[in-house]
Amino acid sequence: MTQRIFLCADIEIPPNSPHRICPAKRGSAYLLYKVDGALFMTDELCTHAQVSLLTGELHGHQIQCPLHGGAFDIRTGMATEFPCKQPIRTHRVEVADGAVFGFFE
Numbered sequence: 001m002t003q004r005i006f007l008c009a010d011i012e013i014p015p016n017s018p019h020r021i022c023p024a025k026r027g028s029a030y031l032l033y034k035v036d037g038a039l040f041m042t043d044e045l046c047t048h049a050q051v052s053l054l055t056g057e058l059h060g061h062q063i064q065c066p067l068h069g070g071a072f073d074i075r076t077g078m079a080t081e082f083p084c085k086q087p088i089r090t091h092r093v094e095v096a097d098g099a100v101f102g103f104f105e
């Protein structure tokens with residue numbers, strides 16, 4: 001069953017930089033990204049060695065891991081740079097009246 005959960009206000013998310021959120025109902029952290037006015041969300045941890053991508057650099061729609069330089073496409077979760085091979089999970093995001101909601105399976 002899909003859960004729709006309030007995450008934060010839209011204005012809290014800076015453009016072109018990961019924004020960490022930890023919804024109380026989930027018990028895990030996620031990263032929100034605002035690129036060209038569109039929002040995206042992924043799990044927080046790199047699938048290569050489980051480090052946070054929060055301090056990674058965002059190049060367009062690619063988030064680069066700060067530890068070994070692997071990368072993911074935040075739109076699809078696909079790994080785009082070695083040594084990452086496993087995709088990262090992505091989650092649908094919606095904005096309603098300035099509030100950001102995430103959808104979780």
Ligand code: FES
Binds near residue numbers: 049050066067070083
């Ligand atoms: S931990 Fe992210 S690329 Fe190695």
